[in-house]
Amino acid sequence: MIFSRAWDWDSLETLSIPTAELRTYLERLLGEDPDERARADQVLCCEVANQGHLYSAAAPCVDALTTRAGAGAPPAPQAVSLLEAILNARNAGVRAGLEDGSVAVTDYCRNEILAVLPQVLSHADGADPEYSHEICRLVPQLADSSAEVIGFLRKSVSTLEGELRQAAADALEEAEEVAREGHMQ
16 A cells, blocks of 8 residues: 555544554555455545544545545546545544644645546546535535636536436535635535
């Protein structure tokens, strides 16, 4: 597994599993088996962004996913789902330990996701409905930080059909609200 940073795994917190197991679930989330990815997504969402509470172990999860996306590999729908859960979670002041310091988890996660947003969006062409649906859930969380989000959603509304078009339209409505008001309702 590739990380862009050297995490201090012993200092990271999850809801209930040892952080050593976190890497196992990340590998499954990045694997080829869709059933394993779905199970890993459920576990990771509970462990790093449980019911809106953000844990420090979210940072290396985002690191692994964004490093891979930045290298050109499209994230699986389940990986996008985890990113969305992490963006939705809050825990003011939570920090993730690195071997040479620490990072503020909320800011780190948001900035890393924004950095790979163009690559992530480039794979949401409607060919994989599950992926496109997850993207439509993710991008409103970033609307106040990226003009690309609203442009992507407008294009999606004009090119997609059926349920995907409706998901894009709903996401566009949320994103435009965020862009206007600076926050989601």
